[in-house]
Amino acid sequence: MPTIIMGKLASKIDGSIRGKAMAFLQKLGIDDTTSGLHVEPIENAADPRVRTGRVDNFWRAVMFRLDSGGERHYVIHGIWPHDDAIAVACRVRLSVNPINGLPQIVEVEPPAESFPTDAKPSASQSLLVRLGHDRDALVTTLGLPERVADQALAAVDEDAVLDLAQRHDGWIGTILVDLAAGDTVDSVVSRMELEKTAPSGDDDADVLHSLKRPGAALQYALIGDQDELRRVIEGGDFGAWRIFLHPEQRRYVERSYQGPFRLSGGAGTGKTVVLVHRARALARRDPDARIVLTTFTTNLADALSDSLTQLDPRVPQAKKLGQPGVYVTGVDALASAVLRSAGSSLAASVREVLGEDRSAPLARTAGTRWREIVESTGTSLSPALANESFLSSEYGHVVLPNKIHDEAEYLRVRRSGRGVALDRATRSAVWELIAAYRAQSRVDGSLDFSEAAAVAAAHLAKQTDKPADHVLVDEGQDLSPSHWQLLRALVNEHPNDLFIAEDAHQRIYGTRVVLSRYRIAIVGRSQRLTLNYRTTAQNLHYAMNIIEGGQYIDLEDQAETTGYRSARTGPGPTIVPVESLGAELQVIGDHVQAWVRAGTDADTVAVLVPDRFHRDRVVTALTERGVDARAVDRDRPPQGRVAVMTMHRAKGTEFSKVVIAADRPSPVELARLEALAPSERADAELRRRSLRYVAATRARDELVVVGHK
Numbered sequence: 001m002p003t004i005i006m007g008k009l010a011s012k013i014d015g016s017i018r019g020k021a022m023a024f025l026q027k028l029g030i031d032d033t034t035s036g037l038h039v040e041p042i043e044n045a046a047d048p049r050v051r052t053g054r055v056d057n058f059w060r061a062v063m064f065r066l067d068s069g070g071e072r073h074y075v076i077h078g079i080w081p082h083d084d085a086i087a088v089a090c091r092v093r094l095s096v097n098p099i100n101g102l103p104q105i106v107e108v109e110p111p112a113e114s115f116p117t118d119a120k121p122s123a124s125q126s127l128l129v130r131l132g133h134d135r136d137a138l139v140t141t142l143g144l145p146e147r148v149a150d151q152a153l154a155a156v157d158e159d160a161v162l163d164l165a166q167r168h169d170g171w172i173g174t175i176l177v178d179l180a181a182g183d184t185v186d187s188v189v190s191r192m193e194l195e196k197t198a199p200s201g202d203d204d205a206d207v208l209h210s211l212k213r214p215g216a217a218l219q220y221a222l223i224g225d226q227d228e229l230r231r232v233i234e235g236g237d238f239g240a241w242r243i244f245l246h247p248e249q250r251r252y253v254e255r256s257y258q259g260p261f262r263l264s265g266g267a268g269t270g271k272t273v274v275l276v277h278r279a280r281a282l283a284r285r286d287p288d289a290r291i292v293l294t295t296f297t298t299n300l301a302d303a304l305s306d307s308l309t310q311l312d313p314r315v316p317q318a319k320k321l322g323q324p325g326v327y328v329t330g331v332d333a334l335a336s337a338v339l340r341s342a343g344s345s346l347a348a349s350v351r352e353v354l355g356e357d358r359s360a361p362l363a364r365t366a367g368t369r370w371r372e373i374v375e376s377t378g379t380s381l382s383p384a385l386a387n388e389s390f391l392s393s394e395y396g397h398v399v400l401p402n403k404i405h406d407e408a409e410y411l412r413v414r415r416s417g418r419g420v421a422l423d424r425a426t427r428s429a430v431w432e433l434i435a436a437y438r439a440q441s442r443v444d445g446s447l448d449f450s451e452a453a454a455v456a457a458a459h460l461a462k463q464t465d466k467p468a469d470h471v472l473v474d475e476g477q478d479l480s481p482s483h484w485q486l487l488r489a490l491v492n493e494h495p496n497d498l499f500i501a502e503d504a505h506q507r508i509y510g511t512r513v514v515l516s517r518y519r520i521a522i523v524g525r526s527q528r529l530t531l532n533y534r535t536t537a538q539n540l541h542y543a544m545n546i547i548e549g550g551q552y553i554d555l556e557d558q559a560e561t562t563g564y565r566s567a568r569t570g571p572g573p574t575i576v577p578v579e580s581l582g583a584e585l586q587v588i589g590d591h592v593q594a595w596v597r598a599g600t601d602a603d604t605v606a607v608l609v610p611d612r613f614h615r616d617r618v619v620t621a622l623t624e625r626g627v628d629a630r631a632v633d634r635d636r637p638p639q640g641r642v643a644v645m646t647m648h649r650a651k652g653t654e655f656s657k658v659v660i661a662a663d664r665p666s667p668v669e670l671a672r673l674e675a676l677a678p679s680e681r682a683d684a685e686l687r688r689r690s691l692r693y694v695a696a697t698r699a700r701d702e703l704v705v706v707g708h709k
């Protein structure tokens with residue numbers, strides 16, 4: 001039975017022939033001599049291995065047949081109308097690039113292209129020369145084809161190099177993007193795992209070997225079975241993440257780590273893709289493994305679960321914590337699952353954390369309680385401390401992780417990492433409010449979300465038999481200290497225990513956390529993804545400007561770096577200042593209506609707004625214009641309709657076209673911020689910018705920002 005190796009170009013099949021292409025490739029994968037496939041060599045072809053096959057009367061597949069070690073492989077290059085296919089088949093040649101060991105398809109007489117090569121800019125005009133590169137390094141160290149190297153050196157700026165990169169799928173395009181972003185030749189060699197190869201004397205075996213190299217995975221995928229073939233063909237370009245991983249992504253998916261590992265990276269750099277692939281890889285390696293894949297909210301967990309199903313429906317998703325397979329859940333739901341399973345021993349853990357009992361530990365305290373306590377309890381504290389923001393964060397970062405039961409303990413505790421210093425009298429006054437908060441919760445018997453996670457952690461810490469073997473975490477930047485205590489206690493310390501994805505620039509909830517305080521020692525096991533797959537270079541540039549200059553700190557207490565690059569280009573964002581809500585609704589309506597009228601699928605368009613009030617106004621305004629729009633809250637974004645959601649809810653989503661309604665903070669909000677202690681205010685400001693960064697990085701293609709003057 002021949003093995004199919006799908007090229008990325010071939011996977012982008014015209015929708016009208018997908019079914020026929022599928023049938024053709026299925027038959028080819030079973031028996032290439034099946035009548036009707038007409039697998040035939042082409043006379044005078046540049047590569048004797050080239051074959052064409054009959055998809056239907058009109059369409060032909062162009063492929064390469066490799067015979068090595070008694071096995072047959074077909075590398076699918078693409079599907080074209082009959083005459084075009086014959087022309088392509090005559091001029092393509094598949095070989096191993098002798099410099100970098102990767103597979104390359106070279107056209108013997110390439111069709112004329114418009115990209116300028118003759119223009120030779122002076123050294124000061126060429127971007128790559130300014131960055132210290134020369135033709136020799138590009139050709140003899142990286143293995144770029146001479147023609148591409150000349151075109152790259154002729155490009156005067158980043159946009160021109162990216163334009164060229166977009167014409168070359170696979171390793172050539174990726175190397176060009178890295179060079180344009182300022183990477184050294186050495187770092188490209190190591191990132192792409194480039195390696196000179198000597199011919200073995202068996203050409204087919206050499207090409208096959210090169211197709212299995214990490215750098216080739218960007219462009220070629222060995223298809224395991226018919227289901228996988230269907231997923232590749234049906235997924236098209238949008239499904240590329242399932243098949244064509246960057247060598248770096250593949251490394252993080254497959255590699256074993258001695259302990260907790262942290263993967264950082266900007267929005268759209270494929271962190272979630274790595275997590276989902278890694279969950280599958282771990283499940284395949286050991287079908288009995290209990291894998292927890294978790295994130296900040298239930299909505300995000302639903303999206304992770306959907307992605308895992310899309311990647312591979314055969315991966316079992318566990319229904320219950322502690323069962324084999326991948327248990328996908330939001331981190332607070334995870335805490336509840338632990339509490340539910342704890343039975344009668346739960347009371348002891350509640351007492352251990354709080355120093356008192358709770359009659360209904362499965363019920364959650366209302367989110368408004370801190371505000372009610374401040375409003376109803378007389379206090380000598382200044383407004384900078386007597387507010388929900390300071391108190392909930394003091395409680396979550398100092399009181400709960402240290403299992404503080406009373407004032408005496410609170411007066412003694414070290415408040416590491418808290419921006420506001422408190423003298424003894426102030427600490428007493430803070431404790432008064434905390435005691436009032438706890439007293440109120442005693443009445444209804446509930447635990448708040450942080451308490452629930454802390455109690456779940458305390459319960460698990462006592463168990464020798466942990467409910468998980470591997471824990472994979474997305475959106476790590478948003479998790480609280482008790483979440484980390486819970487995740488640490490969920491799995492014993494052993495290789496591949498915790499794998500954490502985070503982006504400090506996207507922290508939009510809570511206060512920053514340092515993992516080492518919660519017995520999660522990364523110690524050198526930390527890497528960063530830098531290639532943005534989602535956002536065009538223009539929109540990425542806009543988004544990076546939002547966070548420029550901010551002091552963002554990661555989970556290892558280090559300043560977050562930037563330096564992200566995009567492989568795609570498109571129009572720059574449209575910024576529209578408006579003076580009133582009416583004008584804002586008008587601008588939003590105009591853009592959305594124009595996109596939908598021009599044929600954009602409604603469910604690839606989203607409007608992101610600051611709050612629910614705005615959201616409902618936008619839905620009404622769009623509906624009045626005849627645009628089918630829907631407010632999205634806890635449910636998944638709707639099929640066939642424009643999604644309108646808050647910027648918080650938009651975390652983890654992506655759309656082709658996005659309008660952001662970015663209003664100014666209201667006078668009430670400004671007064672609230674003004675009253676905060678300086679460090680809290682600075683942090684609130686960072687979160688506000690992060691929220692806009694999250695929103696601006698949701699658009700794949702077009703971004704419109706409507707802002708109040």
Ligand SMILES: Nc1ncnc2c1ncn2[C@@H]1O[C@H](COP(=O)(O)OP(=O)(O)OP(=O)(O)O)[C@@H](O)[C@H]1O
Nearest residue numbers: 240241244245246267268269270271272273533534
């Ligand atoms: N190897 C790949 N090939 C093609 N597309 C990819 C690849 N990796 C990721 N993508 C695409 O890039 C987009 C962003 O990926 P993903 O959601 O994993 O990024 P992220 O870093 O988790 O982003 P965010 O932090 O914004 O949630 C997705 O559309 C995904 O399909």
